[in-house]
Amino acid sequence: MSRGEEEEIDDPFINFIDYAISILSPISMSIDNEVEEEDVTDEQDSNRPAWSWVAGRVIKTCKAYSSGVTPAILLSELSQAWAENQRGGYSKKKRPECIDQMIKKHKRGKLSNTITIDSIYEKNFLSLTSVLEVVVVDAFLLPGTNFYMLTLGDFWSSNTIDLYLHRRFYDLADKKNGILRKGRQIFLTGCYLRTTSRGSGHLRLLPTEYLLIILDEDEDDDAMLLGAQFCSDTLCSVSADAVNQGVSYSLYARIESIGPLEVQGKFGSLQRKQISLVDNDNFRVKFLLWGDQVVLANLFSVGSWLALDRPYVSSCIDSNLDSSHEICLEYGTVTQLYLVPFIRHEEQVSLASTQNHYQGSKLLTAVDPSQGPKVSQVTLPCDSRGAIDFGNYPFRLFVSDLRDKMTSVSIYGVVTDIKRFNNQESTFLLRVEDATGGIWARLHFVKSWSLGKIGIGHTVYISGLTCSITKNKSIEVSWHENEGVCIFVNLSCLPALLNSACLHKSSIILDLSENSSRTHVCQIRLDQIEYCHVNLRYLHASCGHNVTKTIGFECKFCGCRCDDDVVRSFHLKVTIADNSGKVLAWCTGHTAIELLQISPDEYCNLPEDEQIMYPSSLEDERFIVALVNSKREGFGSSDRLMLNYDDDEAIWEITQALKAD
Numbered sequence: 103m104s105r106g107e108e109e110e111i112d113d114p115f116i117n118f119i120d121y122a123i124s125i126l127s128p129i130s131m132s133i134d135n136e137v138e139e140e141d142v143t144d145e146q147d148s149n150r151p152a153w154s155w156v157a158g159r160v161i162k163t164c165k166a167y168s169s170g171v172t173p174a175i176l177l178s179e180l181s182q183a184w185a186e187n188q189r190g191g192y193s194k195k196k197r198p199e200c201i202d203q204m205i206k207k208h209k210r211g212k213l214s215n216t217i218t219i220d221s222i223y224e225k226n227f228l229s230l231t232s233v234l235e236v237v238v239v240d241a242f243l244l245p246g247t248n249f250y251m252l253t254l255g256d257f258w259s260s261n262t263i264d265l266y267l268h269r270r271f272y273d274l275a276d277k278k279n280g281i282l283r284k285g286r287q288i289f290l291t292g293c294y295l296r297t298t299s300r301g302s303g304h305l306r307l308l309p310t311e312y313l314l315i316i317l318d319e320d321e322d323d324d325a326m327l328l329g330a331q332f333c334s335d336t337l338c339s340v341s342a343d344a345v346n347q348g349v350s351y352s353l354y355a356r357i358e359s360i361g362p363l364e365v366q367g368k369f370g371s372l373q374r375k376q377i378s379l380v381d382n383d384n385f386r387v388k389f390l391l392w393g394d395q396v397v398l399a400n401l402f403s404v405g406s407w408l409a410l411d412r413p414y415v416s417s418c419i420d421s422n423l424d425s426s427h428e429i430c431l432e433y434g435t436v437t438q439l440y441l442v443p444f445i446r447h448e449e450q451v452s453l454a455s456t457q458n459h460y461q462g463s464k465l466l467t468a469v470d471p472s473q474g475p476k477v478s479q480v481t482l483p484c485d486s487r488g489a490i491d492f493g494n495y496p497f498r499l500f501v502s503d504l505r506d507k508m509t510s511v512s513i514y515g516v517v518t519d520i521k522r523f524n525n526q527e528s529t530f531l532l533r534v535e536d537a538t539g540g541i542w543a544r545l546h547f548v549k550s551w552s553l554g555k556i557g558i559g560h561t562v563y564i565s566g567l568t569c570s571i572t573k574n575k576s577i578e579v580s581w582h583e584n585e586g587v588c589i590f591v592n593l594s595c596l597p598a599l600l601n602s603a604c605l606h607k608s609s610i611i612l613d614l615s616e617n618s619s620r621t622h623v624c625q626i627r628l629d630q631i632e633y634c635h636v637n638l639r640y641l642h643a644s645c646g647h648n649v650t651k652t653i654g655f656e657c658k659f660c661g662c663r664c665d666d667d668v669v670r671s672f673h674l675k676v677t678i679a680d681n682s683g684k685v686l687a688w689c690t691g692h693t694a695i696e697l698l699q700i701s702p703d704e705y706c707n708l709p710e711d712e713q714i715m716y717p718s719s720l721e722d723e724r725f726i727v728a729l730v731n732s733k734r735e736g737f738g739s740s741d742r743l744m745l746n747y748d749d750d751e752a753i754w755e756i757t758q759a760l761k762a763d
Contacts, residue, residue: 115593163180456538541579545580557755617734
């Protein structure tokens with residue numbers, strides 16, 4: 103077994119996640135030799151939380167408790183979150199009958215911001231960006247008024263809630279010809295919540311313009327509506343001149359992509375989202391959402407078909423849109439939207455061989471060794487392009503498991519190289535390695551690097567990755583800063599790590615090896631007599647790397663001008679020691695400030711002779727530190743100069759430090 107494999111198996115962070123999963127899913131994990139030999143079933147896997155879900159919750163809790171966590175804190179947070187997650191299934195309480203009849207046909211997945219009606223009652227709160235996927239239980243006029251009300255239920259709740267219908271939808275609620283009637287599914291967002299004036303606690307939703315009517319092509323009435331109203335006009339037939347003459351359009355197109363949130367206007371006060379639509383003639387057009395309308399994008403999903411009745415037609419030039427087409431569409435004051443949601447197909451995925459080799463779960467091994475390993479299959483959803491979503495994959499994915507067309511992938515490993523992609527300021531390549539191999543991750547930023555200092559030897563966790571094949575026929579993963587599902591965490595710099603005994607294994611200086619790749623946590627003292635060198639530099643605050651000053655400041659790492667994002671910082675080389683030995687280490691930024699116990703500005707204000715003598719005053723001060731090997735052989739071979747490693751004799755970087763009591 104290689105040292106890398108030994109470190110993987112002995113990693114306390116990984117071991118705690120596996121332990122937490124066994125606590126959260128005791129039934130599926132408690133298979134022993136007395137149980138009949140059989141494969142792991144999909145039902146058992148569905149009761150087991152995804153490895154990436156547990157890892158993400160552990161990291162989230164560590165951020166909330168920066169002073170450190172205990173197993174009790176982590177398990178309490180995980181148990182509560184998992185219980186809430188499990189309640190997302192169908193409610194066992196009494197639901198309206200019309201919803202019960204529809205449940206068997208309900209096969210699409212939830213939208214990312216979806217909340218349940220029961221949760222609104224539990225929290226007495228509703229965010230404007232929350233999504234309600236609901237069914238009309240009743241539609242009626244308030245007695246003595248002309249106000250339409252809809253009583254709404256959903257597939258996961260026993261409660262119902264009333265909605266004051268916005269007047270732009272009154273024609274659709276007409277009892278004779280309207281389609282907003284009992285049994286109709288709709289999506290809502292941008293809703294305000296109110297209670298009745300009598301204080302009875304009965305909640306109601308105030309009118310919202312952001313309502314989508316869900317159509318089902320398998321239903322005769324919906325198919326007739328689509329055929330009669332939306333199949334005569336095509337995207338290429340839309341003409342600005344015709345619109346000026348009073349022509350209106352009813353269009354039907356597939357949602358090809360949903361762009362990121364953009365900021366427009368002189369003072370960055372106007373928001374915009376671009377939705378790319380394509381019809382059956384392969385003609386494309388942009389559908390724009392402006393200002394408060396951007397929440398509508400929460401109701402869309404790539405692959406769904408959008409029916410637009412009377413969209414506002416505008417000029418791409420007037421909309422400041424870089425497009426080869428003359429026109430674009432907008433959500434106007436009379437526009438009505440209908441949606442035929444994309445039904446995600448599912449695919450059986452066999453658990454990779456790495457699950458047997460590295461995870462050692464009893465679930466994956468046959469009782470009779472002569473029969474070989476019993477490999478489970480997991481059912482995972484596919485998107486409209488055939489890519490498989492691994493967001494709920496029950497086990498950890500290793501680099502060797504990654505294949506083309508995998509989405510929502512999470513990887514955990516050590517950074518072995520970093521470089522800019524084609525000298526671009528907004529795209530970087532990060533090499534991440536685990537016990538099974540290494541892979542390049544292409545990181546896309548809105549402007550430039552914004553993740554703080556990440557160096558060679560640091561341990562990182564990245565989620566929300568998408569796998570693809572490069573021109574050289576190798577696997578590459580990509581990550582986008584502006585996508586909400588993407589997470590990037592540098593565990594070597596996570597403050598809670600030093601005080602969380604359940605997430606690290608204490609080391610001594612003697613344990614440090616030039617071939618080690620994991621993060622070591624040690625209790626040390628400063629040995630100033632041996633060696634201590636303090637140097638002042640300017641750093642780019644967003645990435646933690648050195649800057650050069652010519653006319654202004656330029657970051658050596660990002661390659662960008664950063665005049666407004668520069669801080670003065672230390673570059674410290676110091677000998678650290680414990681009873682087992684001593685070693686030379688280096689650090690910068692906040693870690694150096696913690697060790698020196700003085701800020702760079704305060705240090706600069708000291709007389710020169712006091713600056714020279716100052717380090718000696720710290721001799722034998724004790725700290726808990728995190729150490730990584732920043733110069734392991736084979737690491738950082740592509741562009742070491744960019745990372746400013748100018749200390750040939752100091753291979754150990756102190757990524758964080760905490761004064762010991």
